[in-house]
Amino acid sequence: MAERTWKTIESGPHPYMEMLHPVCIKNYGKWKYHERPRPGVLKHVAESGDVLYTVRAGTERQDTVDIIRRFCDLADKYCEGHLRWTVRNNVEFMTPDWSSVESLISDLEKLGHPIGGTGPSISAVAHTQGWLHCDIPATDASGAAKSIMDTVYEEYVREEMPNRVKLSTSCCEINCGGQADIAVVIQHTRPPRINHDILANICEMPSTVARCPVAAIRPTTVNGKPSLMVVEEKCIYCGACFGACPAMEINHPEYSKLAIWVGGKNSNARSKPTTMKLVCHGLPNNPPRWPEVNAVMKRILTAYKEGARDWERVGEWIDRIGWKRFFELADLDFDRFLIDNYRHARTSFNTSAHIRF
Amino acid sequence: MAERTWKTIESGPHPYMEMLHPVCIKNYGKWKYHERPRPGVLKHVAESGDVLYTVRAGTERQDTVDIIRRFCDLADKYCEGHLRWTVRNNVEFMTPDWSSVESLISDLEKLGHPIGGTGPSISAVAHTQGWLHCDIPATDASGAAKSIMDTVYEEYVREEMPNRVKLSTSCCEINCGGQADIAVVIQHTRPPRINHDILANICEMPSTVARCPVAAIRPTTVNGKPSLMVVEEKCIYCGACFGACPAMEINHPEYSKLAIWVGGKNSNARSKPTTMKLVCHGLPNNPPRWPEVNAVMKRILTAYKEGARDWERVGEWIDRIGWKRFFELADLDFDRFLIDNYRHARTSFNTSAHIRF
Amino acid sequence: MSDEKEFQLNPTPHLDELEKGPWPSFISGFKELAKRTGNTMVRGALDQLNYSYETRLGYWKGGVVGVHGYGAGVISRYSMIPDLFPEAKEFHTVRIQPPPGLHYNTKKLRFLCDTWERLGSGLINMHGQTGNLQMIGIGQDNVQEFFDEVNKEGWDLGGAGAVVRTGASCVGPARCDQACNDNLKLHEKMLTYFTDLVHRPQLPYKMKMKFAGCPNDCINSIQRADMSFIGTWRDDIQQDDAEVEKFIDEKGMDYVVNNVITRCPTNAITLEGKKMVIDNKDCVRCMHCLNVMPKALSPGKDRGLTMLLGGKGILKMGNMLGAVIAPFMKCETDEEIEAVIEFVENIIDYWADNALDHERVGEFMERIGMHQFLEDMELDATIEMVNHPRDNPYFKASHDHDPLAKKG
């Protein structure tokens, strides 16, 4: 490598002002209202009277320079060279010109990018690295996300759900995908197997011991070398230790299952934000298309679509009809594992005579 | 004492059937509905068409044989020799005969027993032993209860509150008085002083150590004798150790204050049962009439009476208007001690942007 | 004991303040009793109480007083300052189990009063917060005789310490139109069955049971009992359409909307003209609509009880409410009642065998976790036990669990 001549400028986040569409700059902070002329298209009207249309399209998230350059081509053609991404990896094109909207849509569709994800639709799955890049994944969140989006495709391009539906998939129990209306997350079914061959060399043992939420890891000696052991009665198979030390092998093709969680909500609209709740576990981790996961997800979405009122998010719908009815409608079984037994377990118990029969 | 000739019959609770008023026996389990013809009087109508009036009156709770015999006289006169007590220490007289009701009321009033406590009234304070009998009291719940009932007397004999109001007073932090719409409970403001002179003789040390919720008590040696010590940084002044060992002297005329709690609810009507919440602490323990406590209680009750909707219990009213407004209306200060920092503290935090300004 | 000339009380200036005001004064009662009977123990208790008011401290300490064969039921109290107030140097309480529902006849009550006046102070708590008849103030020497006398008349001691405690019930079907369960009968049978455990401390700690006829829970069972038994129903609310219409006509439509329809916690009620339509699948048996309209609405006919486990006061953990352990149990026939008692006995046995000292069943469950509890008790998990499923993944997920193989 050649001698380095550049001196780093610690500039922080790239300034945003030069990135904005001119109509955004002009009306910055002075938007009056918005409408949705059709699925996938937003119309924002400014106090000045200016109008800005946004066309939203689905992407691969695991993009390539080719894909991005094609988006740039469209942005140059229709949007004075500006574009943005949403927090859910959708791409957005803005133009004040309604007549551009139609051709933009058709160009995007030709490239294979669906138009949608706005209003009461199912937007793109928030997903994580998986086998493509992470060092601790038990599944591939990108692949699962792709198979799910194929399944719910029609609901992405329409606005026919009761309210916005936010999905996520994560490739380990840590769940970088976050809380969602419906989420797919790994759940292991046995303790880590310790690889004593490598442990001594690579493990920062005190950190690994400290990482365990239930203090199940203890120092020990194996073949005369300091090592670690897992108290299997205590271990809750969470895999947190594997994040700290690669010798704590938690992942396994059979013993790493998938679980489905519902009712997470981040917005403050109506109800306060809520965490998602476990409703199904033990689904096989079945790449490349995860049909079992897709089937359960579909069942839940169908019940929600049929049963919820407008503006009710998944969790709000369940709150109204009760969990008992949810399990019936989604055709899921309740089992004792779904009862919390962790730190604040008792706060989730039904300490009342309120019961649906 | 003479030689014992009687052999105990372990009979358990006294059978109730012979205790019931004949009309109760006849219509047992077959009551159809009830009405409240006037404050302090209930009318129960059975499927058979039978009618039973109940007259409810306030008592001392710390009763005497004289008081009870006078109630028996009235029961003999009007109720075929039957009477009962409520869970809140009110006495109840039942008769199928409306014409008896009036004279019963006037006889009771002549004896100084107010008629009321029914429907949306303030019923009698549930209270505890205090200085009269308990071994660990820091105040006298009976006296506090009497002073409070004097203050709210008019609301006992009327039915003008939004819903039933349940009060309680307890003489130590253990709170045998239970959860109530408004409760008065002791709150200490310093750690126990250990009486080493008596400790060694009377203390079951391991039990005392185990009783502390924050593990603040440790074995030590004082003057060569095994004793206990309190880690003052840890101690939360709860007094639990005093219940286990009289040498852990927590009570003090100045350092034992009174606190007010609101919003406890035991019924399942509408909302689920709730625990009560701390809204005021540091009130002086000021016998014989506890004017400061009475003043705060009155403020809360007045705000509730003015602001709540029919059928709203104190906690439900606050839920609707928000705690911020409650503190304003009751003219109370919020301070950091009112923020939970115990086991499930975080579940009480506002994890939303929902804010009233 | 009493004298010709009026029995003299000592000055009790602090207590005298409590004779003021409209509410009946226990101090006046005590004084009346002391004066009439000349019972010096009562005078001593008044004096010591006045001193407590002055110094703002209590002066009783415990000890061990009991009756033959029992290990519990008497709360002993000795004065810590007998030199100052020798008349009340002993002041024990005898706890007596009242009839379920606190119903009395005057004959039985007068007998208690007479015996108590003869052998004790004449002071009685009607009732203690747990529900006992508390006979306050007796010397050790009289305790056994008092017990024997009342025991002959069918009274037995209540609980204290690490035992099954005296039960408590609301008025129940004896007089209440809302009662869905014969709580008085269940209470009587249950406590009689466990009589040995009431009298002889053999448990990790106290075990309280309370019995409510319906979810109004007039006996505060969920918050105050380790075991809460609450009458309920599982079919539809009974409606009298004519009475509904009458109610609407009398009270007005606004009243019904504002006080019934909008107050149902699950919005299970809608109005069609003057007809109320209840979606009973959504009803959570909260009782509210039945409370407002008792003439028009009544609980369903398929009745039973919901049982909650683990309620208790704030000590150590902070207040714990009971949590649903059995959403519905029939409880009418003798066999059904026995099945309920057996269920309870299994829990008590399991808890007694495994809990730590001073650990109530709720704390015990908290410590071992609900999974272990259900597994050991061989109980099915049901959704009624929780407000919502878990929101953390921290459990030992079973590898054999197959969510796609529906049970049954």
Add this chain to the structure above:
Amino acid sequence: MSDEKEFQLNPTPHLDELEKGPWPSFISGFKELAKRTGNTMVRGALDQLNYSYETRLGYWKGGVVGVHGYGAGVISRYSMIPDLFPEAKEFHTVRIQPPPGLHYNTKKLRFLCDTWERLGSGLINMHGQTGNLQMIGIGQDNVQEFFDEVNKEGWDLGGAGAVVRTGASCVGPARCDQACNDNLKLHEKMLTYFTDLVHRPQLPYKMKMKFAGCPNDCINSIQRADMSFIGTWRDDIQQDDAEVEKFIDEKGMDYVVNNVITRCPTNAITLEGKKMVIDNKDCVRCMHCLNVMPKALSPGKDRGLTMLLGGKGILKMGNMLGAVIAPFMKCETDEEIEAVIEFVENIIDYWADNALDHERVGEFMERIGMHQFLEDMELDATIEMVNHPRDNPYFKASHDHDPLAKKG
């Protein structure tokens, strides 16, 4: 690298299944890229990924790769099976901080693409869940050059490890009618201020910040950020009465009742004919009515932000949501923004000085307790911080606290 004849990919039968279906396929994208560029690293990554699909296991391990002067920003990945798939034996990711709000111009973006194609794999994540531009797949030897090139054009690395992480903002005032706070500006200033802490691990653990223009929280800040900044207002909602009436006329009264009036969490809205009356004292700024009727209703004019502290994922504790730490701060003028940044810095300093290793600020607060935290930070407790006051008496009650001496 690329050849005359078409660049050959190895068979990836499992991945090929992911080319089916209507949703854009990342596998197709990867293949297209590999074929066009002949980048063997991409082929290797595809092969290893296919092997992962076959064996259902991952094969990357970490290491240490970075750029000159920084301690964070590159996630290093080495294959655990380089013998099987030597083409992708190195596959590091460079995290780049995007502009707040994820707005781009094509010039800047094309430059990134070109540089990345030249020095890296050509694979890019738009975007990572934290909000980074993730340039996936580069060999250690090219990392510094790639960074230097893009740094010249104004791009800087994002966070990784125990640092202040890359911030994230919703689209904000750039295009949103609901924005109550200039979150893009705050984000830019805040992250620039903490640039040193982004690049050099000096903290107990990661510290994430997210900036939402309003309580809709389109950036998921409450659940996913240690520090959540949410635009809000404290005066009255702005209403356009004519638009309200129009809305009612268009949508019908039923729609308004069922979707607005009855859905307000505090029942703060009533209807008077076709006028909506909002009791703004009861409004909790949930955004719902404004969401349904954006033309008729807008946030008030006295705007600022609510800050929450302690949000994070499930690790160790179970999911933690941020909790209100400052109910309202003005944040418009430069001074106001600086005051917010100072407030944040104080928290970071305090946390950095006192937390354990790997302890996020929410866990830290949980451990030391809110009382200690408020005391040490010299912050007032306010009722907005909690859903309700405490329900247990277990705290060190101050003897000096006089509830009767009202403050101020």
